[in-house]
Amino acid sequence: MQGHSGRQGKSAVTYNGRELREMFAAATLWLEKSAPDINALNVFPVPDGDCGTNMLLTMRSTTEEAYRAPDSNASAVAQAMAKGALMGARGNSGVILSQIFRGLAQALEGRESFSGPDFAAALVKGAAAAHKALSHPVEGTILTVARDASIAAQMASAQSDSLISIMESAVSAARESVANTPALLPILRQAGVVDAGGQGLYVVLEGALQCLKGERQKMQHRRPQVVSSNMPVASKIPTSAFEEETPYGYCIEFLLRGHKALDRDRIRERLADKGQCLIVVGDEEMVHVHIHTFDPGKVLGYANSLGTLHQIKVQNMDDQFKDFAQMIEAEVPLTNIATVAVVSGEGLARVFQSLRVSAIVPGGQTMNPSTGELLEAVESVPQDKVIILPNNKNIIPAARQVSGLTRKKVKVVPTTTIPQGVAALLAFDYDADLRTNASMMKEAGSAVRTVEVTRAVRSANIGKVKIRRRQAMGFADGKLVSVGNRPDEVLWQALAGLDIERGQIVTLYYNWKARRREAEGMAERIRREYSGVEVEVIYGGQPHYHYIASVE
Amino acid sequence: MIRVVTDSVADIPPKLAEELAITIVPFYVRFDDEVYRDGVDLSTEEFYRKLTSNRRLPVSSTPSPGEIAEVYDRLAEETDEILSIHVSSKLTATYEVALQAQEQMKRRGKCRIELIDSQSGAMGEGLVVITAAREAQTGASLDRVADLARKAVLRSHVRMCFDTLEYLRKGGRIGRAQALLGSVLRVNPIVGVKDGEVHPFGRERSRAKAIDRLFDFVRSLPSVRELAVEHATTPDEAEVLADRLGVLFPRERIYISTVAPAVGVHVGPRVIAVSALEG
Numbered sequence: 001m002q003g004h005s006g007r008q009g010k011s012a013v014t015y016n017g018r019e020l021r022e023m024f025a026a027a028t029l030w031l032e033k034s035a036p037d038i039n040a041l042n043v044f045p046v047p048d049g050d051c052g053t054n055m056l057l058t059m060r061s062t063t064e065e066a067y068r069a070p071d072s073n074a075s076a077v078a079q080a081m082a083k084g085a086l087m088g089a090r091g092n093s094g095v096i097l098s099q100i101f102r103g104l105a106q107a108l109e110g111r112e113s114f115s116g117p118d119f120a121a122a123l124v125k126g127a128a129a130a131h132k133a134l135s136h137p138v139e140g141t142i143l144t145v146a147r148d149a150s151i152a153a154q155m156a157s158a159q160s161d162s163l164i165s166i167m168e169s170a171v172s173a174a175r176e177s178v179a180n181t182p183a184l185l186p187i188l189r190q191a192g193v194v195d196a197g198g199q200g201l202y203v204v205l206e207g208a209l210q211c212l213k214g215e216r217q218k219m220q221h222r223r224p225q226v227v228s229s230n231m232p233v234a235s236k237i238p239t240s241a242f243e244e245e246t247p248y249g250y251c252i253e254f255l256l257r258g259h260k261a262l263d264r265d266r267i268r269e270r271l272a273d274k275g276q277c278l279i280v281v282g283d284e285e286m287v288h289v290h291i292h293t294f295d296p297g298k299v300l301g302y303a304n305s306l307g308t309l310h311q312i313k314v315q316n317m318d319d320q321f322k323d324f325a326q327m328i329e330a331e332v333p334l335t336n337i338a339t340v341a342v343v344s345g346e347g348l349a350r351v352f353q354s355l356r357v358s359a360i361v362p363g364g365q366t367m368n369p370s371t372g373e374l375l376e377a378v379e380s381v382p383q384d385k386v387i388i389l390p391n392n393k394n395i396i397p398a399a400r401q402v403s404g405l406t407r408k409k410v411k412v413v414p415t416t417t418i419p420q421g422v423a424a425l426l427a428f429d430y431d432a433d434l435r436t437n438a439s440m441m442k443e444a445g446s447a448v449r450t451v452e453v454t455r456a457v458r459s460a461n462i463g464k465v466k467i468r469r470r471q472a473m474g475f476a477d478g479k480l481v482s483v484g485n486r487p488d489e490v491l492w493q494a495l496a497g498l499d500i501e502r503g504q505i506v507t508l509y510y511n512w513k514a515r516r517r518e519a520e521g522m523a524e525r526i527r528r529e530y531s532g533v534e535v536e537v538i539y540g541g542q543p544h545y546h547y548i549a550s551v552e
Numbered sequence: 553m554i555r556v557v558t559d560s561v562a563d564i565p566p567k568l569a570e571e572l573a574i575t576i577v578p579f580y581v582r583f584d585d586e587v588y589r590d591g592v593d594l595s596t597e598e599f600y601r602k603l604t605s606n607r608r609l610p611v612s613s614t615p616s617p618g619e620i621a622e623v624y625d626r627l628a629e630e631t632d633e634i635l636s637i638h639v640s641s642k643l644t645a646t647y648e649v650a651l652q653a654q655e656q657m658k659r660r661g662k663c664r665i666e667l668i669d670s671q672s673g674a675m676g677e678g679l680v681v682i683t684a685a686r687e688a689q690t691g692a693s694l695d696r697v698a699d700l701a702r703k704a705v706l707r708s709h710v711r712m713c714f715d716t717l718e719y720l721r722k723g724g725r726i727g728r729a730q731a732l733l734g735s736v737l738r739v740n741p742i743v744g745v746k747d748g749e750v751h752p753f754g755r756e757r758s759r760a761k762a763i764d765r766l767f768d769f770v771r772s773l774p775s776v777r778e779l780a781v782e783h784a785t786t787p788d789e790a791e792v793l794a795d796r797l798g799v800l801f802p803r804e805r806i807y808i809s810t811v812a813p814a815v816g817v818h819v820g821p822r823v824i825a826v827s828a829l830e831g
Contacts, residue, residue: 036608050611057585250648296617297655312616314652316645335731354736426739430731430752505757507737534758536738552757 014113015163017077021066023208024081026216028059030207031200034224038203041196041226051196054090058097059204061088073112078105078122086281086288087255090313093197095253095279095290096130096142097204102281103129116163120153123170133281140185142197148177149205167209174202178227194229202227249275249294251315257286258307267306274299335430337437338381341389341421342369342399345542348418348509355425358383364392365544371398375405385409385434387441391421393478411438413445416478417452418509418542419550420445451476451494451549453487472546487546488522495526498551502532509540509548519547554633554694556685557623559615559646560590561639562670562678563782563809572685577623579646579814583610590814599813600785600821609722612814614645617652624653628663633694637668637681637701640748643725666698668705671748674815675780675807675827676710682778682807683829707777707830711744711753711769712823713762719820720750728752742766763793766826770800775831780807782825784816789824797826 031052038052065084069077082105085098103126108114114122127146131137152173156166181195182188188195203224210219256262261284268280275293282288293299296314303309338358343349344367349360359377363369378386386408390399393416403410411434415421427444429437452475459469467473467483474482474494482493491508500506506526510519516539523535540548557575558564569576578589581599583606588594590612603610620636627634636654641647647669654665668684670677684701692700717733720726720743726733727750732741739755740762753769756762770776779801783790787810794806811823 053584060585250645297652300617300652309618312618313613314616314645314649315613316648351736354734356731422737426737426755426757429754430728431746503758503760507757538736 013161013163014115015074015119016113017066017069017072017074020074020077020108020114021063021069021072021081023211024059024066024204025063026211026219027204027207028056028063030210030219030224031056031059031203034200034203034226037224037226038196038200041193041199051093052200054092054094055097055197055200055204058085058089058094061085062098062101064088074108074114075105075111078108081105086286089281089288090253092277092279092290093142093200095281095288096133096146096197097201098288099130099133099279099281100126100146100201103127116161116166117157119163120150120157120166120170123150123153126150133279136276136278138185140181140183140188140198141195142201144181144184145174145177145195145198145201149174149201164209164212167205167212171202171205171209174198174205175227178202179229182229188229192229194227199227249292250296251290251292252296252299252313253288253290254300254303254312255286255288255310256282256303256307257310258284261285262287262306267303270302271299274302336383337385337387337428337434338378338383339387339389339425339428340374340377340381341425342374342391342395343418343421345509345511345540347539347541348548349541351422351509351538351540352425355422356428357389357425358386363395364542365394367543368392368394368398371401371405374399375402378402378406378408378410383408386411387428387434387438388412389415389421389424389441389445391415391418409434411435413438413441415445417448417450417550418540418548419448419450419507419552422507422550423448423552447552449477449498449551451491451498451547451551452545453491453494453547453549454545455487456483488518491522491547491549492525495549495551500526500530500533500551502530505534505536505550505552507536507538507550507552509538509542511540511542511544511546513539513541515546553631553691554635554688554697555627555631556681556688556697557620557627557634557636558677558681559638559814560812561644561646561673561814562637562681563674563812563815564678564681565807565809566591568682568807572682572689574681574685575623575627577615577620579615579812580613581610581813581817582613584608588813590812594813596784596810596813596816599816603816604821609719610813610817611723612644612817614649617649617656620650620653621656624657624663624665628657632663634663634665635668635684635688635694635697635701636665637670637677637684639673639677640671640745641669642671642748643673643745643750664694666694668698668701669748670708671705672708672710672745674710674712674811674825675782675809676708676745678807678809679708679778679780679827679829680704704829708827709744709769709773709830710825710827711742711766712819712825713759713766714741714743714819715759715822716820717741717743720818723818725750725818763789763824766793766824767796770797770826770828773828773830776801776828777831778807778829779805780809780827782809782811782823782827784811784819784823785821786824793824793826 035052035056042051062081062085066081069080082101085101089095089098104122107122107125127150149170153170156169178198275291277292279290340359341357342361342363344364358381361369361377388399390396396414399412424441424445456467456471472487472490474490482490484490519537523537526535560578578592581588638646670680683704687697729743729750729752732752741755742753781790781794
């Protein structure tokens with residue numbers, strides 16, 4: 001292929017409809033790999049997370065129809081693609097994509113084949129058609145990307161006839177344009193993403209280019225990259241990002257087949273004041289309408305008077321919006337009762353955090369936090385009602401003093417071990433009041449049996465048992481029940497005294513990451529010995545105790 | 553006789569729907585580009601098989617105003633009064649869509665239609681529908697049946713025991729139940745619908761205890777008029793739970809149903825639920 005022949009040669013490489021079809025069939029496959037990534041980016045205009053899917057479905061319909069073209073000349077295939085895109089268009093980005101194909105088809109009308117510069121001109125026409133179809137075009141979206149790519153293609157075509165080098169320019173301009181979308185559209189910036197539709201168009205163009213370069217083989221083993229923003233992105237979306245956009249109303253899409261010739265401009269005019277994001281595309285026979293409105297009845301009623309409606313899709317965007325807003329406000333307290341727990345060990349802290357404890361005070365057996373530290377934690381949470389889980393007998397007195405030192409209402413659930421604290425927290429009821437919660441949590445905590453295995457700091461005689469320094473000791477609910485040299489054996493003996501029954505759950509928290517294998521071995525042994533018992537092994541990272549185990 | 557209409561989210565067993573002359577408007581379930589009508593083109597068994605084997609999650613969508621209007625239109629040939637009861641308007645747009653359909657019918661001056669937001673879903677919605685349909689069969693007036701259904705809305709409860717909340721999270725419907733997400737320990741969340749929204753009711757370390765909680769919930773109600781047990785993929789478990797509930801409520805009157813695909817999209821396989829209508 002003569003990629004650098006310049007403008008003077010009249011014998012420029014040309015492409016027929018079959019090649020056009022191949023380009024976009026490859027682009028569809030390329031887009032398919034990227035659809036989930038694109039879905040994840042989707043925040044504008046409706047954060048419903050299906051932009052990638054919608055574009056993919058639109059592209060599939062486009063290429064399927066391309067294969068049904070009666071002729072393989074460029075014009076026939078382009079017309080078929082435009083029809084397929086219109087029929088299959090879904091969502092905002094899909095509809096815009098269908099307009100781009102419509103522009104392509106118009107530019108290639110009557111052409112047996114096309115050259116690089118022809119294609120550049122067709123892209124320009126496509127981008128213009130897409131822009132025109134929208135009642136209120138928004139910058140920083142697929143529209144901007146389409147325009148930037150087409151301008152780059154046109155400029156490149158002044159330098160070279162080669163479709164490959166023209167497309168290379170278009171793709172690289174598309175990439176830059178996608179990266180720049182957050183600079184143009186505030187909601188993208190706030191969400192810390194690039195525009196999903198723009199990313200989709202970039203992937204489509206890139207797929208087509210790779211096909212032209214004969215890289216289809218290579219494409220199988222790679223996937224499209226999500227363009228990263230060239231803006232510093234906000235790490236969190238502030239709630240105010242949504243206030244500017246609400247309320248939403250309904251998103252309506254349908255195909256209208258006219259009783260007689262349809263006048264798109266007239267339809268656009270009539271619908272313009274009925275909502276936002278209006279798109280009216282198609283031909284005299286059939287148009288695709290997309291609008292965001294508060295009154296779907298009026299829109300559908302008007303359309304119904306012009307012809308028959310097909311593939312009607314009505315979605316309540318307020319619902320979608322609310323869901324999305326809820327998804328991101330995870331940090332807002334869900335209850336007016338806070339929980340504060342005394343925990344040490346990074347793994348155990350993670351367990352408590354994952355159960356939504358409000359605050360953790362580091363401490364435990366030999367590190368009893370002061371009343372002041374507990375008070376500080378109580379004051380640090382936004383709620384006025386607080387439940388403290390001391391998780392140690394020696395910490396309960398300090399915890400009980402907190403209520404006299406604060407204006408907040410404080411209840412102490414007197415848990416004496418970590419497993420009791422976990423069980424109490426699990427029983428937390430988001431609906432119940434402070435008193436009910438405190439009593440339910442206490443009951444749940446006391447229903448759990450705890451085994452702790454630690455090392456003797458000195459030799460001693462406890463009852464009839466003789467313990468040497470550094471030996472492992474096993475406690476069941478605070479009572480010494482076993483002694484030995486190996487922590488796992490001591491644990492095993494302590495558990496054996498608890499009459500573990502079918503249906504119960506044993507949780508083993510081990511202290512060092514290196515002990516994982518030993519802990520797993522112990523879990524296996526428990527499962528074998530006690531059938532119907534579930535065992536879970538969790539890294540606790542707790543000081544002093546080789547193992548903390550719960551039976552519930 | 554007035555006719556009762558609902559959506560497929562209500563999980564009314566097909567046989568019962570036929571018996572009580574309840575018309576069910578199907579939801580849509582879409583796996584990528586394959587679109588199915590809930591319970592019509594896609595059986596529940598097939599759905600859960602696809603749900604667990606497909607890498608990508610399906611999405612559900614409501615019927616269109618036109619489709620609901622078509623149903624009303626068809627029924628209008630047999631009756632001039634319709635009661636249409638739908639899934640909570642805080643969970644989907646169905647109620648709004650039904651309003652549109654009602655509006656269309658009003659313009660054509662056909663048939664009186666009353667709409668009710670069940671403020672619930674699954675059999676929490678279903679029990680309201682069943683109550684209304686039974687009353688309708690006695691030949692009661694639309695006003696009376698609608699009034700009864702509105703009162704039932706306030707007394708209908710649903711509690712579901714989940715294996716995972718991932719489906720609920722991914723479907724964007726998790727609401728306040730997000731409080732139960734992300735536990736390092738394995739837990740079985742218990743989630744229901746309260747004031748029309750998804751609501752966390754608790755969590756248990758084992759599935760057996762979580763199912764006990766469903767039993768305890770029914771036991772905690774002062775009196776029960778209707779009771780249903782539902783499952784997604786575990787019929788035996790549902791039977792066992794229904795047998796246990798037999799000590800609280802006549803076993804033969806407990807409805808056993810399966811969680812419809814449109815709900816299954818959001819709750820995932822292995823969900824087991826009880827719904828109760830307080831007496």
